[in-house]
Amino acid sequence: MTRSTAPDDVTGRPTSRDGGRRLSRRGFLGGVGAAGAGLGIAAAVAATRAEAVSSPGSDVAAKIDFHGRHQAGIGTASQDRLAFAAFDVTTTDRAALRRLLRDWTAAAAAMTEGALVPGPSHEPVAPPADTGEAVGLPPSGLTVTIGFGPSLFDDRFGLADRRPAALAPLPPLPGDELDDLRSGGDIAIQACSNDPQVAFHVIRNLARIASGSAVMRWSQLGFGRTSSTSDGQSTPRNLFGFKDGTRNIHGEDRSAMADHVWVHDADQPWMQGGTYLVSRRIRMLIESWDRDFLADQESIFGRFKTSGAPLTGHHELDDPDYAATSPDGRPVIPDGSHIRLASPENNGGLRILRRGFSYTDGMDPNGLLDAGLFFICFQDDPQSFVTLQRKLGAHDALNEYIKHTGSGLFACPTGLPDRSRTWADHLFA
Amino acid sequence: MTRSTAPDDVTGRPTSRDGGRRLSRRGFLGGVGAAGAGLGIAAAVAATRAEAVSSPGSDVAAKIDFHGRHQAGIGTASQDRLAFAAFDVTTTDRAALRRLLRDWTAAAAAMTEGALVPGPSHEPVAPPADTGEAVGLPPSGLTVTIGFGPSLFDDRFGLADRRPAALAPLPPLPGDELDDLRSGGDIAIQACSNDPQVAFHVIRNLARIASGSAVMRWSQLGFGRTSSTSDGQSTPRNLFGFKDGTRNIHGEDRSAMADHVWVHDADQPWMQGGTYLVSRRIRMLIESWDRDFLADQESIFGRFKTSGAPLTGHHELDDPDYAATSPDGRPVIPDGSHIRLASPENNGGLRILRRGFSYTDGMDPNGLLDAGLFFICFQDDPQSFVTLQRKLGAHDALNEYIKHTGSGLFACPTGLPDRSRTWADHLFA
Numbered sequence: 039m040t041r042s043t044a045p046d047d048v049t050g051r052p053t054s055r056d057g058g059r060r061l062s063r064r065g066f067l068g069g070v071g072a073a074g075a076g077l078g079i080a081a082a083v084a085a086t087r088a089e090a091v092s093s094p095g096s097d098v099a100a101k102i103d104f105h106g107r108h109q110a111g112i113g114t115a116s117q118d119r120l121a122f123a124a125f126d127v128t129t130t131d132r133a134a135l136r137r138l139l140r141d142w143t144a145a146a147a148a149m150t151e152g153a154l155v156p157g158p159s160h161e162p163v164a165p166p167a168d169t170g171e172a173v174g175l176p177p178s179g180l181t182v183t184i185g186f187g188p189s190l191f192d193d194r195f196g197l198a199d200r201r202p203a204a205l206a207p208l209p210p211l212p213g214d215e216l217d218d219l220r221s222g223g224d225i226a227i228q229a230c231s232n233d234p235q236v237a238f239h240v241i242r243n244l245a246r247i248a249s250g251s252a253v254m255r256w257s258q259l260g261f262g263r264t265s266s267t268s269d270g271q272s273t274p275r276n277l278f279g280f281k282d283g284t285r286n287i288h289g290e291d292r293s294a295m296a297d298h299v300w301v302h303d304a305d306q307p308w309m310q311g312g313t314y315l316v317s318r319r320i321r322m323l324i325e326s327w328d329r330d331f332l333a334d335q336e337s338i339f340g341r342f343k344t345s346g347a348p349l350t351g352h353h354e355l356d357d358p359d360y361a362a363t364s365p366d367g368r369p370v371i372p373d374g375s376h377i378r379l380a381s382p383e384n385n386g387g388l389r390i391l392r393r394g395f396s397y398t399d400g401m402d403p404n405g406l407l408d409a410g411l412f413f414i415c416f417q418d419d420p421q422s423f424v425t426l427q428r429k430l431g432a433h434d435a436l437n438e439y440i441k442h443t444g445s446g447l448f449a450c451p452t453g454l455p456d457r458s459r460t461w462a463d464h465l466f467a
Numbered sequence: 468m469t470r471s472t473a474p475d476d477v478t479g480r481p482t483s484r485d486g487g488r489r490l491s492r493r494g495f496l497g498g499v500g501a502a503g504a505g506l507g508i509a510a511a512v513a514a515t516r517a518e519a520v521s522s523p524g525s526d527v528a529a530k531i532d533f534h535g536r537h538q539a540g541i542g543t544a545s546q547d548r549l550a551f552a553a554f555d556v557t558t559t560d561r562a563a564l565r566r567l568l569r570d571w572t573a574a575a576a577a578m579t580e581g582a583l584v585p586g587p588s589h590e591p592v593a594p595p596a597d598t599g600e601a602v603g604l605p606p607s608g609l610t611v612t613i614g615f616g617p618s619l620f621d622d623r624f625g626l627a628d629r630r631p632a633a634l635a636p637l638p639p640l641p642g643d644e645l646d647d648l649r650s651g652g653d654i655a656i657q658a659c660s661n662d663p664q665v666a667f668h669v670i671r672n673l674a675r676i677a678s679g680s681a682v683m684r685w686s687q688l689g690f691g692r693t694s695s696t697s698d699g700q701s702t703p704r705n706l707f708g709f710k711d712g713t714r715n716i717h718g719e720d721r722s723a724m725a726d727h728v729w730v731h732d733a734d735q736p737w738m739q740g741g742t743y744l745v746s747r748r749i750r751m752l753i754e755s756w757d758r759d760f761l762a763d764q765e766s767i768f769g770r771f772k773t774s775g776a777p778l779t780g781h782h783e784l785d786d787p788d789y790a791a792t793s794p795d796g797r798p799v800i801p802d803g804s805h806i807r808l809a810s811p812e813n814n815g816g817l818r819i820l821r822r823g824f825s826y827t828d829g830m831d832p833n834g835l836l837d838a839g840l841f842f843i844c845f846q847d848d849p850q851s852f853v854t855l856q857r858k859l860g861a862h863d864a865l866n867e868y869i870k871h872t873g874s875g876l877f878a879c880p881t882g883l884p885d886r887s888r889t890w891a892d893h894l895f896a
Contacts, residue, residue, distance in 0.1 A: 119690075121827075159761075160761065160773075161760075161761060162760060162761050162762035163760050163761075163762060164760055164761065165757060165758050165759055165760055165761065166708070166761050166764075166772070168708075169706075169708050169753070169757050170704065170707075170708020170709070170772055170773075171704045171705065171706050171707070171708045171825075172704075173704060173708065173773060174701075174704070233691075234663075234690040234691055235690065235691045235703075235704075235825065238690065238825075238827055238838070241836075242706075242753065242836060242838075245754075245836065246754070246757050249754075253834045254830055254834055254836070255834075256829070256830065257827075257829050257830055257836070258829070259690065259827055259829070261548075261663040261664065261667065261688065261690070262662075262663055262664040272603075274664075275599065275600045275601075275602060275603070275664075276600065277598075277600050277671075278599075278600070279595070279597075279598050279599020279600045279602065280599070324598070324671065325674075325675070325678075328594060328598050328675050329594050330594055331590075331591060331592050331593055331594055332588075332589065332590060332591050332592075332593065332594065332595050333591035333592060335595075343595070343599055344589075344599075344602060396600075396664065396667075398550075398667055398686075398688055399828060399829065400685070400686050400687065400688070400828065401683055401685065401686055405682045405683055405684075407670075407671060407674065407683070407686070409667075409671075
């Protein structure tokens with residue numbers, strides 16, 4: 039883990055205003071409504087229409103730049119909704135994988151701009167290149183982030199020498215009850231947006247483009263963000279009803295991003311300015327939790343439920359006082375409490391950027407809600423997560439109420455500076 | 468089916484401005500932040516704080532009246548997100564069922580106002596009455612709608628003589644591939660909101676209140692509305708990329724609501740002004756669909772994909788011309804097309820109010836996306852749906868790409884005029 043404070047151009051990416059180069063979902067609609075609808079063809083005209091002007095500041099109008107020094111979707115202020123998918127590459131053809139990554143890059147860049155997936159969209163005797171359900175929807179703050187799993191660097195594609203040393207499968211961790219069908223994968227795609235249809239559209243279209251080369255291994259929809267990752271955001275509540283992650287790293291904090299999130303002195307050039315994504319599907323046993331007393335719940339987190347203040351404070355943002363003791367001599371913030379165990383103060387300054395989402399996937403076979411937290415974190419070394427989880431999994435009072443049912447580790451390459459480069463270049467250039 | 472045009476107070480319910488009576492989620496937060504946070508107790512003070520003022524017109528600020536002549540969530544402009552659950556009553560005690568319906572009413576009314584579930588929320592040695600994850604969130608346009616399934620009127624509770632004659636299990640229908648574990652149920656709850664966390668909060672808390680009396684049989688999250696049910700709404704796209712339901716009944720159309728949705732001359736007083744809810748979980752085989760040619764897709768729907776115009780028109784709202792033929796003598800809107808088969812013109816004027824949502828529940832065992840339409844419709848007689856589905860299930864060209872995997876029929880009682888009445892009164896008064 040490096041501890042540099044080198045300045046860094048992070049997050050707070052300016053809203054892109056370059057339109058007109060792509061087939062915008064909104065321009066497309068306008069062009070065809072007038073010209074092509076009656077015939078069901080035409081509409082080459084639409085391809086030249088300028089981007090619809092979006093009202094800045096509105097959630098769905100936000101357009102995040104796909105290109106930049108780092109990938110978007112990491113230091114970016116967390117959007118409201120998530121669609122995440124892990125893929126296994128099925129082809130053994132190196133060229134096919136390279137082509138897939140190139141095609142995915144073009145599609146991801148276009149969708150991020152609110153444009154259609156590139157390709158024929160109005161040929162009557164061809165399937166449209168874009169599945170269409172996002173036509174008319176604005177960019178909606180979309181980011182598409184890619185990560186490569188350890189298994190991608192096995193002997194199938196001759197990529198073993200491109201593997202960063204830190205990208206090794208996570209060790210077994212205390213509290214693991216992992217389902218193999220919800221874990222791992224050669225490549226991960228994280229699509230975040232303020233409109234769930236825009237996020238789902240990404241996963242679906244990338245899966246479609248992958249046809250013949252890769253298949254989805256697992257996927258996860260997150261309905262609500264659980265983290266604040268930006269100075270302007272308040273801390274949301276998780277499904278335990280608590281504000282968790284109050285002291286998260288914010289994208290605007292360049293020094294913290296440089297110290298804890300972005301990789302420096304990478305052993306692989308494509309990871310210079312990249313980061314490691316860990317995903318954990320954390321099932322919350324909410325029916326049990328809901329039967330627990332308020333005071334117990336607050337002891338478990340180390341925070342007051344309603345205000346979010348640490349048990350030693352009055353306001354959410356008050357710094358926890360881990361030394362404070364109650365009259366009977368016991369720590370006010372209990373030894374096994376979540377915030378004490380996870381705090382940088384008690385972990386040698388270790389911090390990770392959390393960017394998770396609440397999920398619910400209906401019910402389990404026992405009639406209990408299958409709901410919880412799809413935890414995502416970013417760090418410059420996967421060992422940061424391992425260190426924290428070893429501690430939390432062994433001692434956290436919360437463990438009575440959670441199960442880690444899925445796990446993933448992915449190396450997120452550095453950003454693409456412009457359209458001249460693609461995700462394939464990281465591995466094949 | 469009745470065909471009255473009696474005036475009807477429908478939908479477009481005024482935003483309620485009466486605050487202060489309940490423990491508002493926002494007021495609660497404010498009160499405790501200052502007074503109670505440091506101690507984790509106190510906050511009786513919060514119960515007297517006035518409702519936080521919400522900015523009218525904003526999606527999440529919208530507050531829909533729980534009380535009214537009809538239940539909300541039917542003629543109400545469709546919100547963006549859905550949480551739906553069907554429950555089986557497990558108690559055989561009539562009094563317990565009655566108490567459950569009473570408690571559910573109080574909770575639903577409170578949550579609709581953006582207030583906490585009634586009960587102790589700050590007793591340290593008691594579980595909080597409200598699970599808390601919606602604390603701080605505004606009402607978010609929430610509606611909570613209840614429906615009673617045919618099975619509730621069996622011999623368990625002595626309710627057989629309260630059953631409306633029309634509330635009989637749906638017959639087998641062409642195209643059925645129903646999963647019993649996604650079908651039926653004694654009682655259904657439809658929670659719609661512009662914030663998915665607010666919608667999920669309802670289902671979770673009602674399930675919790677039901678503990679010991681009823682269990683969830685199945686549930687469904689819908690991430691995006693697929694219907695326009697109000698004059699002010701545009702038609703969204705479904706996961707086939709099409710605008711479907713362009714000519715839906717709008718809540719503002721009192722005459723259509725009276726003619727097709729609200730029950731008149733009911734054989735049970737509690738259904739006077741009620742309606743029947745049919746739910747169908749319609750899996751879309753999107754990978755197959757996405758390989759189909761554009762012209763085929765448009766023939767199947769009878770509409771142009773991009774504009775949504777009927778194949779005989781230029782604009783989405785143009786009336787379809789079912790008599791129009793192409794030069795070769797064949798109908799421009801094909802015989803097996805979805806809009807022709809479902810149209811009122813070809814069904815003796817029959818109309819239903821559609822209020823469905825797109826869903827995705829990850830992947831099936833074959834690695835295909837388990838995604839589609841959670842179809843919900845309301846009508847004054849379940850036979851309306853049966854008539855349409857008999858036709859669509861047998862002839863619709865769309866059937867190659869869909870499977871009905873879940874089904875439910877529920878009688879939605881009339882509205883509650885005020886706090887003096889509860890859902891229990893419909894069955895036990």
